[in-house]
Amino acid sequence: MTQSIKVSVDAVVFGYTPEDGVSVLLIKRKNEPFKHSWALPGGLVRNDEALEDAVRRELKEEAGIDVQFMEQLYSFGMPDRDPRNRVISIAYYALVRPRDFQLSAQTDAEDVEWYSVTEVPKLAFDHKNILDYAIKRLRGKLAYEPIGFELLDKKFPFSDLERLYQSLLLQQIDRRNFKKKIMAYGFLEELAEYIQRGAGRPARLYQFNKKKYFELKKNGYNFDLFL
Amino acid sequence: MTQSIKVSVDAVVFGYTPEDGVSVLLIKRKNEPFKHSWALPGGLVRNDEALEDAVRRELKEEAGIDVQFMEQLYSFGMPDRDPRNRVISIAYYALVRPRDFQLSAQTDAEDVEWYSVTEVPKLAFDHKNILDYAIKRLRGKLAYEPIGFELLDKKFPFSDLERLYQSLLLQQIDRRNFKKKIMAYGFLEELAEYIQRGAGRPARLYQFNKKKYFELKKNGYNFDLFL
DNA sequence: CCAAAAGTGTTGTTGTTACACCCATGC
C-alpha cells in the first residue's frame, strides 16, 4: 500500500512582557477536529513549500504576525496524534515581542490570544506535549545563547533582562553577578538614555549588538550563561 | 490541490573502535535515484508506524543491525532534496559498538560498510548535510552527557574513553584532569580486572553504571564535560 | 520623608588548568 501520511508544521511562539512574564500564542480552532479548542498555530505544508516558509505563512494567516527568530524544535510523529489521518508535525519555536504585533484571527482561526505559560488552557492534539518540549528547549537555549534579546524591546533597562531570565529560568538571580557576566561578553551596549517607569530611580537603557554577537560566535566563542 | 509529500527517515549510525576512531554506517543503493551511490540507511515510513520504529526497521532491513541509543536529530524538508518527489526526511542518529554486529546488506542495499568520518565518500541526496549536522550534534551532546559509553565495550580501560573523546572532540585531553573529572561524577565503576594489549603496563578495566547515571540525572544533575 | 527601583565592589571559595615522573609489561 502506498504511503498516505500528511505533513504539517506547528509553531510555539513565545512572547515576553515584563508585566505578564512569558506567554505563548494560541489560536482557537474554527474547524473539526477539536473545533473551538485552543491549539498551537500551524497547518499542512504545501507541496512546494519549504518547512520554514510554511510556518511563516501559517503564522501570518492564522494570527497576523511575522517572527524574526525561529528554530526547528522537534518532529512529532506518533501514528495516533491526529484522530483523522496519520499526520506528522514538524514543530518550530519562535520568539517575538508581543507589542510589535496586533493579533488578528483569520481564516482557520476563530480567535488568537497570548496565554501566560503558567496558565495555558487544554490544548488540541498533542499540543500540550509540544509546548512542554518547547519550554524545556527555550530554557536550555537561553542558558547558553543570549537569544532572550529577541523578547525585549530594542532598548531596554537592565532590569528587564534580569526579569526575563528570572521568569524563564524560575530562579533568583543576583543582580550584580548577572550584570557582570552579561557585560563581560561585550555584546550589550550601554546607552546614554534613561527610562523611568513609576517610582524609583530612572534606569539606563541598553541595547543588544547583534554584529558583535555574531562576530564572537563565529570566532568560536562559548557563551555559558548559567544553569 | 491535495498534499502529496512523502515522509522518510534516515539514520546516522556512529560506531567507534580504538583502532579506526569514529565511523559511520553507509549503504550502497541498489535502486534509482543515486543507484550505486553511498547513502545513509533509511526509507519511507509506513502508514501506521512510529518514526523510531521505521528507523529500526530500516536498519534491520538494510544493514542487519539493532541500535540501543537513538535520538531524533533534525527534519530536512527542502522541496528539492529528492529529485523525484517532495520527500521530507526525519533524521535520527544512533551509537553502536561495531563489533557487536555482523553487517549484512539486504533488500534495498547492494552493500553496507563502516566509513571513518574523516573519509566518507560522496553521498546521495543531501546526506552529506545530514551527516555533518549529526557530527556537530554528537560533539555537543558528548560534551555534556556521557553518551560516549554506548560506543565502548561493556568493560574498558580508561584510555579507551580518553581516546574516544579525543577523536570526537578533536583536541588533546590531559589524562589526569580527564580522569579526575569523570570519576568525580561517580557513574564509572572501577573493576578489579585488568586487560593488556600489546606492550605496556596492563590497564585496569572500568564500567559505566547506568543506574547511578540515571539517578544523578533525575535528581537534576548537570554534567559538564568540557568544551 | 517614605517607598520603590537602580546602581555599584570586594572577598572567600571552588573549580580548572598545567605540569612530570614512576610503573608494569613485551620484545
Next chain:
DNA sequence: GCATGGGTGTAACAACAACACTTTTGG
C-alpha cells in the same frame, strides 16, 4: 634494557557566589 602504554598529585590561577548600602525618583 628499552620501548610502550598506564598510573598518579600538587600548586597557581581563574571563575563564581555571596553579600548590603547608596542613589534617584514619585507620591
